[in-house]
Amino acid sequence: MCGTPDAQAAFPELIRERDVQGIKFAWLLSGLIGLLVLAGCHERNATQGSEPPPAGTTITALIWAPDWPEEMLEIASEFGKRNPDVHVNVQFMIGNSVEENIKPRVAAGTLPDLVSINPNAYAAELADQGVLADVSQTAAWKTMLAPLKGDWTSRRGKGFGVSGGVATTMIYYNREMFAKAGIKALPTNFAEFMQVCAQLKRAGLVPIMWNGGFPNMLGNGPFASGFANNVVAHEPDWKAKMADGTLNLNTPAVAEIFARLALLPERGYVQPAFMTTGYDEGIRLFKEGKVAMAFQGSWAAGLMMHGNRFAVGVFIPPWNAKGETVVPVLGSETGFAVCETPNQAAAMRFLEFIAARGFPILQRKRHNISPFQQGAGTVVSDPEIVDYTNAVSRFPVTASPYYSSLPSNTIELLHKLMQDVLLRKITPRQAAQRLDESVKTEAKMHYK
Structure with a gap:
């Protein structure tokens, strides 16, 4: 360009x-990657007014991570050290798109508690249908860069996810x-x-x-x-x-x-x-x-x-x-959404952790551009990629x-x-x- x-x-x-516009597409196992014992203490508040999940809650996270599966497992492990009352079952998507992983689960009513999602009309419709939860009261949403929020807002005004990065x-x-x-x-x-x-x-x-x-x-x-x-x-x-x-x-x-x-x-x-x-x-x-x-x-x-x-x-x-x-x-990278399940409160906590303490973990490998106004810890980005992103963001049309x-x-x-x-x-x-x-x-x- x-x-x-x-x-x-x-x-x-x-x-x-x-x-x-995700991963080691040796794709590690696509199914269950074992229950990772995860431990408790809120790193950020989930939704305002939400009650703590009951002890022993198990949540399932279905993740698109073609080039960072190990980092996702590490994020789950670190979450577990701080949240002993929640177990996270990490599963990885396979195939060529996020959507082809989600659609069969929507049809079967077997969506996980937290899922990778793209900021498109399909995901927005899922939010308006009550399949995806509104995350607009989370700290992750509030610290997401303002220009990205429109990508993640449904026609009815629901904030249905947070970006995994600034994508170019x-x-x-x-x-x-x-x-x-x-x-x-x-x-x-x-x-x-x-x-x-x-x-x-x-x-x-x-x-x-x-x-x-x-x-x-x-x-x-x-x-x-x-x-x-x-x-x-x-x-x-x-x-x-x-x-x-x-x-x-x-x-x-x-x-x-x-x-x-x-x-x-x-x-x-x-x-x-x-x-x-x-x-x-x-x-x-x-x-x-x-x-x-x-x-x-x-x-x-x-x-x-x-x-x-x-x-x-x-x-x-x-x-x-x-x-x-x-x-x-x-625009926005593939991000994360919380599904309307009985484990929504625990899944919100995990979402908050991914966006806070978890983000530097994946950054160490990916070096992409943070979608948040501020991050926890040191966020690594290559100066040339940062300069590139800043430059294209000033173009009159993208x-x-x-x-x-x-x-x-x-x-x-x-x-x-x-x-x-x-x-x-x-x-x-x-x-x-x-x-x-x-x-x-x-x-x-x-x-x-």
Whole structure:
């Protein structure tokens, strides 16, 4: 993403170099990870006026933690040391999205007490239906950054969750490979980006990693940036129109999003066997110096920026056309909600702990951007990622991560559409048509 004059003045190095929407997807066991004995003492008040849970309460937490499962277990363990009257049963989500883990449990009436959730219309509807509890009286909600609260507020005004971080997607790049290929400046639009890829390929390098086996990252990466620059940039009321079913996505501009997704493999700019590359493997390819660039989020900064034999830089994905101002992706990360269960009070306590003493635990690995005005203890964030996030936050137009932009059923469809385009089972134009049909169908069913 390329900067505006204000962003350039505020962050010259980012714009000059071509600046820079969950996990160890070995996915540890998806089922029950054993009851962790957790111990008591309120770190923060849960809901105002809530009664302490009875002794021996057991709560279940269903968590999306593809790159930090050990840290989640550590958070639960630390909570247990301070809350001996509550046991936490930690389970991990599997698959490609939060929603595909939640929907069967909603249908079966088996939701856990605390759950990872995305700030989208589906989650907001669950809150208004009484499935998710209102957390707006918690300290976690009150200290969450004000610009994020709208993401987590339902149509009826319920605060249905707290963010796990400030989410922005970027392209991480290997500075040594760029120097070897003779690249002097970072790309500022898509045409320049393709030129950079060609230059890297001529130097005998693989330009960029594509997560064909984990479409969640295709959504967070090339799709989200394409949607930002091909849709959001030209339609200020896109959210309202998507909700009421009047946003037209069956257009050449949307087809181009899918066409660009397939263009890089067609040009030989991605790694071999890219269709089987999962989340962990994609990060490993970058860290081992086998690819020059990788789409990733701010949530993976700890993995992407450290422990490498080479220096790493970041820049905004330049999915804009020449002469157009780039639109960055910026919003809330997947967060945490409390379900309306008999164990709600204990689950609120655990939510408060995750947002307070627990947050530095996951920060030590992830280095993402804190969603809270203040944190407990020392919060580690990479200065370059902080500067990047501050810079994109000053852009006149930003887009939401794809998981908070699209209806939940459309998210699942999108994953298949992207893979089918890459496999040449359907054309980009057919993908745009089917995406449009899905969004309009969802609007008729849920959001009017």
